[in-house]
Each structure stands twice: as C-alpha cells, then as structure tokens.
Amino acid sequence: MSELFERHRDLLGRAVQATQERTYWSAFSEVPSGKIYGERAKAEGASAFEARLGKPFNLANHPAEAPVGNEVSPYGRRLGITYPAASITTLINASQAASSVWAAAAPEGRVGVCLEALVRLNNLSFEIANAVMHTTGQAFAMAFQAGGPHAQERGLEAVAYAYSEMKKVPSTAVWSKPQGKGEPIVLEKKWRIVPKGVSVVVGCNTFPTWNSYPGLFASLACGNTVIVKPHPSAILPLAMTVDIIRQVLAEQGLPEDAILLAPDAAGSEITRDLLKHPAVAIIDYTGSTAFGEWVRNNAQADLYTEEAGIxxxxxxxxxxxxxxxxxxxxxxxxxxxxxxxxxxxxxxxxxxxxxxxxxxxxxxxxxxxxxxxxxxxxxxxxxxxxxxxxxxxxxxxxxxxxxxxxxxxxxxxxxxxxxxxxxxxxxxxxxxxxxxxxxxxxxxxxxxxxxxxxxxxxxxxxxxxxxxxxxxxxxxxxxxxxxxxxxxxxxxxxxxxxxxxNLMGGIFVNQSAAFSDFHVTGANPAGNASLTDAAFVANRFRVAMWRKPFQEAAE
Known part of the structure; x- marks a missing residue:
C-alpha cells in the first residue's frame, strides 16, 4: 500500500463520505487566517509571488524548446514570467513515454500522489492567491478562496469519486459455478484498471485552478497522463500546480512527465492542433461556446465541457x-x-x-x-x-x-x-x-x-x-x-x-460548494458534464480481466 495513501487515508475517507452525504464538510479552510495557515503565510506567499516576477519559471526536467509568456495583470502589472514550451510532438511523446509506468501504479499509489499534491497546494494557498489575483483580476479574498481551498476541494472531490469508482471493481475473486453432480468449474479472475490515455485540460482565464482541478485530478487518479494547456493570460497558477505534482511524482520514483505544461502565446495558440492529435483520449474544456463547438466538431477524444450559459x-x-x-x-x-x-x-x-x-x-x-x-x-x-x-x-x-x-x-x-x-x-x-x-x-x-x-x-x-x-x-x-x-x-x-x-444574507446564487452542490448538470448546452459526479470520472478508465483455473495455494 502506498505510503502517501496511508498518510492521507483519513482525508480520503472523509471526502468519500462527504460525497455520499452531501452535507457541509470542508477539507481546507477558506479563511485566509494566520491562525490556520501560519502567522507568516500571507507575507511569505506575497514574497514568493514577487520573487517569481520577471524570471523564467523553473519546471525541473520538463521538456523545453523555447520560452513563452506575456501575462499582464488586470491590475496593470506585467508579470514578465516565461515558461518552458515545447512542440506538440515533444509533449505527446513525453506524455506517452510516462504512461505505462503511471498506468501500472496501483490506484492507491496514484490517489496517494494526488492527495499529497492537494495538501501541498493548500499550504501554498497565499502564493496561489496572488498568482490567481494577478492573472484573472479577482480580488485577493476571492482569489484566495476560489483559486486556493475551493479549487483544491473540487480536486479532492474528483479524486474521491475516482477512487470510489475504481474500487467498485475488486482486484481478484474466485469464481465457482456448480455443475450438478460434477465438480464445479472454479476460476481465479483478476481485474485491472486500464486508463484511456493522454488527457488534455484546457484552462480558462477567469478561474484557472477551480475549473481545471476536477478534470486534472480525476484523470491522474484514474491512471491517465495529463497535459495542462493554460490560457495564455493565466499560466502561472497552473504552472505552480504542475510543478507541485511533478515534485511529488519525482519523490515517489514515478515519471514526472505524467503531468506536463503546454503554455503558448496569444495569437500563436497550440490548442486546436493539440486537441486534434490522435493520441489525445480525454479533453476537459472550460471556455466559450464558439470554441467549444469547434472542439465538439473536430476532436475525437472523450469530451467534458463547461461553456457559456444565460x-x-x-x-x-x-x-x-x-x-x-x-x-x-x-x-x-x-x-x-x-x-x-x-x-x-x-x-x-x-x-x-x-x-x-x-x-x-x-x-x-x-x-x-x-x-x-x-x-x-x-x-x-x-x-x-x-x-x-x-x-x-x-x-x-x-x-x-x-x-x-x-x-x-x-x-x-x-x-x-x-x-x-x-x-x-x-x-x-x-x-x-x-x-x-x-x-x-x-x-x-x-x-x-x-x-x-x-x-x-x-x-x-x-x-x-x-x-x-x-x-x-x-x-x-x-x-x-x-x-x-x-x-x-x-x-x-x-x-x-x-x-x-429565496437566498438572503451570506449565501448567493453564484456560489457552489464542493461535496454538496453539483456544479453544472450536463443536461443543457452550458456543459455536458457535472463537477463532480460519478459520470465525470467513470469513463476515464476501462476494466480488463484475465482468468485461469483456480488452484489452491500450497501450504
């Protein structure tokens, strides 16, 4: 059993329980308080963000052929950060090279990596808040909540659903079929989770983490490798996310390229060509209906969308x-x-x-x-x-x-x-x-x-x-x-x-609570998927079996 899985078993168990009860439960505090995150967390987060400005973003061992990046804060600052970019062919090849080892990892191992990454991201919530604020225009309090704890809880919710769906299938069983007066037919059967392949997450400008984390972590937990394609104006929050996950993968001796960043520049976007690549098996898309229609008409992958609504x-x-x-x-x-x-x-x-x-x-x-x-x-x-x-x-x-x-x-x-x-x-x-x-x-x-x-x-x-x-x-x-x-x-x-x-007081129609509210139903043109339900994760893997005559183990 994975050490990381054991470390976070209680967190996962409570998250699974919350998806079934759908009453109030929060894994990560939405209050930007020093008593919760540490008295110096806010200052350290701001300093860490400032230290990133005007420099290349270091993604260790990540494929890199040319730097890209031209983010300008809606508050008026030019971030000046560049990110390692690579061709679609390079990214796909790297993702596929990592796929066999990542897919072979036990579900508990993959889930453990996801849980550890989410906990580490939560610890970085103040820095993430600054990154979200200065790429999306959200005010700081909202950037902290929606970009940090709320996004992390949506990711955790997806992991909980993924684990629950995978564990509905036992890894092994003894099958015995009676044969009347004869001896029964006894087979040993084994099942394994088979991921779909390369998953691409297309991030949006306004909520780069909140909208991306469910698909990102659902695909990873189910054994798919992931390429994260951020919006050109909001790369930093997702670059930080990819960095944390790659660190956890490396520490566990797993291929870092199970997750990759695919940044591009406005006017030179790679999204269309990336999504049309035949190796891409899953797409998570948040954005306009116009581009969503293009994706539906041109991509052959399984598609999960959130688009425009009135x-x-x-x-x-x-x-x-x-x-x-x-x-x-x-x-x-x-x-x-x-x-x-x-x-x-x-x-x-x-x-x-x-x-x-x-x-x-x-x-x-x-x-x-x-x-x-x-x-x-x-x-x-x-x-x-x-x-x-x-x-x-x-x-x-x-x-x-x-x-x-x-x-x-x-x-x-x-x-x-x-x-x-x-x-x-x-x-x-x-x-x-x-x-x-x-x-x-x-x-x-x-x-x-x-x-x-x-x-x-x-x-x-x-x-x-x-x-x-x-x-x-x-x-x-x-x-x-x-x-x-x-x-x-x-x-x-x-x-x-x-x-x-009849909403009054401190609860508003805009708000959607993880573990309780299903965000989008998938039942009208605003999106074909819901964040998060079983349907959002169950088709990200298949189940394969092998069987043989059962033999009693020798004593």
Missing part, C-alpha cells in the same frame, strides 16, 4: 424586499459578473410583485436592485474587494455596447482609486419582453437585463426555455408561494438548471 433570476414575491435586493446586488457585483454562475437576466412581472413593504411596481423593483448595488459599492475600497478587475479588455467593449440596448437603469462606472486596473461596476438595462436577441445570448461581464413578463410563471417558463436552448448553470427564484416554488423546481429541473430559492 443565468436568470425570477421575481414573484418576497417577505424581505431589502434583503432580496441586497442579495442580488452582491450576486451582480461579485467579480464584476465574470463568473459562469453570475445572473444576467432578471424577469419581473410587468404588474409588479407583493413584498413586505407592499406592492412594488416593475420600475420600483428594478430601481431597488440598482440602489442596492449603489449601497454595496459606495465605498471604493469595498467596491474593489467585491468587483475585482476585468480579466479581458473585450469585456469593457461589451459593457459599452450593452448601454445602447435598452433603457439605462444603472450605468457601469470605473472604481475610483484603482490606478491602472481595468474596472467596471454592474450595468443594468431594462429591455422589452420581445427583445430576445438582446437578452437571449450570454453577455459575459457586469451586464444585466431587467425584463417584464406576464407573471411569475411566465418568467419561470421563459428562463427555463432559454436555459434549455442556450444553456444555464444557475437560476434563482424569489417567491413566498409554495406552489410557485414547486413549479419552478420542476421547470428548471427539466431544463437541467440548479435552482436557488
């Missing part, structure tokens, strides 16, 4: 008008709407709704949300901490264009005092019900539409239909009517969307 809010009634508006304001503002779970469309009955403050008209409800955003972001320091920075300059162009699409309810603005950072607060635009071309496509970033509907059920039907056609990851409803809640649950379930009802 997430909706439906207002029906509420017994806490201010609480509803405040909750929505935070959801619209968090990371400037650059989350796959951020709401875009707010469907409101044209005649208004009933609240604890009496009847509210459509305009009063729209203005109430806008006023709540203003309250939330009134202090520029707090605004920066909630909104962060804009990862891609093209998002600012979308905001500018969206201003022209309807009646301005709340204009977007820069956040004062942020120097060279790209910033934008939420834009809220009122449009007509029949403006489907406007609100019926994802407009990534801090852009939201308020849309009049006949009544709450009409809003639910429109939001669910849009999710079925264009995809959605989240939906939210505000209603005090149990029948309406049940109707919404049915409609959104049919559309393959996870629904939140």
């Amino acid at each position: 997430n909706s809010i439906v207002m029906g009634s509420t017994d806490d008008f201010v609480g509803m508006c405040d909750n929505l304001a935070f959801s619209l503002s968090l990371y400037s709407g650059q989350m796959c779970t951020s709401p875009q469309n707010i469907f409101i009955p044209s005649s208004g709704i009933e609240t604890n403050e009496g009847s509210k008209t459509f305009d009063e409800l729209a203005d109430g949300v806008a006023a709540a955003v203003d309250r939330l972001l009134a202090d520029s320091v707090r605004a920066a901490g909630v909104c962060g920075a804009i990862a891609n300059p093209a998002t600012l162009d979308r905001v500018s264009n969206a201003r022209k699409l309807g009646r301005l309810v709340r204009d977007s603005a820069v956040i004062e005092g942020q120097g060279d950072a790209r910033t934008a607060t939420p834009l809220i635009v009122a449009v007509e019900t029949d403006a489907c071309d406007t609100y019926g496509e994802e407009r990534f970033g801090p852009i939201s539409f308020v849309i009049p509907v006949d009544d709450v059920r009409d809003g639910i039907n429109r939001a669910a239909a849009l999710a079925s056609k264009k995809g959605a990851i989240t939906a939210a409803l505000y209603s005090t009517d149990d029948d309406v809640m049940n109707f919404a649950a049915d409609q959104f379930a049919r559309a393959g969307v996870n629904l939140s009802v």
Whole structure:
C-alpha cells in the first residue's frame, strides 16, 4: 500500500463520505487566517509571488524548446514570467513515454500522489492567491478562496469519486459455478484498471485552478497522463500546480512527465492542433461556446465541457424586499459578473410583485436592485474587494455596447482609486419582453437585463426555455408561494438548471460548494458534464480481466 495513501487515508475517507452525504464538510479552510495557515503565510506567499516576477519559471526536467509568456495583470502589472514550451510532438511523446509506468501504479499509489499534491497546494494557498489575483483580476479574498481551498476541494472531490469508482471493481475473486453432480468449474479472475490515455485540460482565464482541478485530478487518479494547456493570460497558477505534482511524482520514483505544461502565446495558440492529435483520449474544456463547438466538431477524444450559459433570476414575491435586493446586488457585483454562475437576466412581472413593504411596481423593483448595488459599492475600497478587475479588455467593449440596448437603469462606472486596473461596476438595462436577441445570448461581464413578463410563471417558463436552448448553470427564484416554488423546481429541473430559492444574507446564487452542490448538470448546452459526479470520472478508465483455473495455494 502506498505510503502517501496511508498518510492521507483519513482525508480520503472523509471526502468519500462527504460525497455520499452531501452535507457541509470542508477539507481546507477558506479563511485566509494566520491562525490556520501560519502567522507568516500571507507575507511569505506575497514574497514568493514577487520573487517569481520577471524570471523564467523553473519546471525541473520538463521538456523545453523555447520560452513563452506575456501575462499582464488586470491590475496593470506585467508579470514578465516565461515558461518552458515545447512542440506538440515533444509533449505527446513525453506524455506517452510516462504512461505505462503511471498506468501500472496501483490506484492507491496514484490517489496517494494526488492527495499529497492537494495538501501541498493548500499550504501554498497565499502564493496561489496572488498568482490567481494577478492573472484573472479577482480580488485577493476571492482569489484566495476560489483559486486556493475551493479549487483544491473540487480536486479532492474528483479524486474521491475516482477512487470510489475504481474500487467498485475488486482486484481478484474466485469464481465457482456448480455443475450438478460434477465438480464445479472454479476460476481465479483478476481485474485491472486500464486508463484511456493522454488527457488534455484546457484552462480558462477567469478561474484557472477551480475549473481545471476536477478534470486534472480525476484523470491522474484514474491512471491517465495529463497535459495542462493554460490560457495564455493565466499560466502561472497552473504552472505552480504542475510543478507541485511533478515534485511529488519525482519523490515517489514515478515519471514526472505524467503531468506536463503546454503554455503558448496569444495569437500563436497550440490548442486546436493539440486537441486534434490522435493520441489525445480525454479533453476537459472550460471556455466559450464558439470554441467549444469547434472542439465538439473536430476532436475525437472523450469530451467534458463547461461553456457559456444565460443565468436568470425570477421575481414573484418576497417577505424581505431589502434583503432580496441586497442579495442580488452582491450576486451582480461579485467579480464584476465574470463568473459562469453570475445572473444576467432578471424577469419581473410587468404588474409588479407583493413584498413586505407592499406592492412594488416593475420600475420600483428594478430601481431597488440598482440602489442596492449603489449601497454595496459606495465605498471604493469595498467596491474593489467585491468587483475585482476585468480579466479581458473585450469585456469593457461589451459593457459599452450593452448601454445602447435598452433603457439605462444603472450605468457601469470605473472604481475610483484603482490606478491602472481595468474596472467596471454592474450595468443594468431594462429591455422589452420581445427583445430576445438582446437578452437571449450570454453577455459575459457586469451586464444585466431587467425584463417584464406576464407573471411569475411566465418568467419561470421563459428562463427555463432559454436555459434549455442556450444553456444555464444557475437560476434563482424569489417567491413566498409554495406552489410557485414547486413549479419552478420542476421547470428548471427539466431544463437541467440548479435552482436557488429565496437566498438572503451570506449565501448567493453564484456560489457552489464542493461535496454538496453539483456544479453544472450536463443536461443543457452550458456543459455536458457535472463537477463532480460519478459520470465525470467513470469513463476515464476501462476494466480488463484475465482468468485461469483456480488452484489452491500450497501450504
């Protein structure tokens, strides 16, 4: 049995239990506290990040033919880090050369490596937070949580599922078939896990670790070698991840090239050619629907995707008008709407709704949300901490264009005092019900539409239909009517969307908790896989058997 597996057996056991119970459990603290991570952890993480700037990133023994790297922080700094790049042929050959030894390792050995790597990554959470912050534009607190502990827990969740699925098949058994009066037929049967081959993980700009870790660790645990293809603007967090895993592999006498980094430069991307390579057996992709469509049409590998979605809010009634508006304001503002779970469309009955403050008209409800955003972001320091920075300059162009699409309810603005950072607060635009071309496509970033509907059920039907056609990851409803809640649950379930009802206070529709919430259902165009369920891991390996007549062992 693997020493690393034994070291982390309790952690794995608790993670497996959590996936079955789906109640609250956290393996790694999301609180960036010195009492948890060490009193000097924050300062040391910042110093370690600073020490990487302007230098080549050292990946020991990694294939290297030319350096690449041109990351610029959305906060205005040029990172100046270069990474070892190699041709697709070199990377594929190295990955395949490592595959036989990695595949031959026992599941416990591979799982042990994954668990040790996740624990080490957790210890580096402050440095990872700085790397995520300055490649994605997330504010530090969010970069710490989402880029560190939350991502690590999603990776752990995938390992737990992978281990559970692999262990459903025994390694050996004695098979005895009765033959009437004759002697039974007795065979000894042995089964082994056979991985699919080379796995490619395509990282995204906004959540490089959170979205990549499930596929990365699921493939590794199941015995596949992995090539990590980061977004050209967010290489550092995944380079650090690959480095840690390679260190653990080397210490265990296993081939470091079981995981490789495939960095490239904007304008000279290798993604298409890499994904089309016949040796690639598994692809994990997070990104736009446009490129996702290309992958579906051109790659022959098993594909796990998370793509664009149009997430909706439906207002029906509420017994806490201010609480509803405040909750929505935070959801619209968090990371400037650059989350796959951020709401875009707010469907409101044209005649208004009933609240604890009496009847509210459509305009009063729209203005109430806008006023709540203003309250939330009134202090520029707090605004920066909630909104962060804009990862891609093209998002600012979308905001500018969206201003022209309807009646301005709340204009977007820069956040004062942020120097060279790209910033934008939420834009809220009122449009007509029949403006489907406007609100019926994802407009990534801090852009939201308020849309009049006949009544709450009409809003639910429109939001669910849009999710079925264009995809959605989240939906939210505000209603005090149990029948309406049940109707919404049915409609959104049919559309393959996870629904939140009457969220108030410190829980938001944007959030997805590892070990409890299934992120994406795989049941609408927003993605064909779920993070994380058994289906996400079970097809990453096959089971092969050999058998022979059973012989009693000699005493």
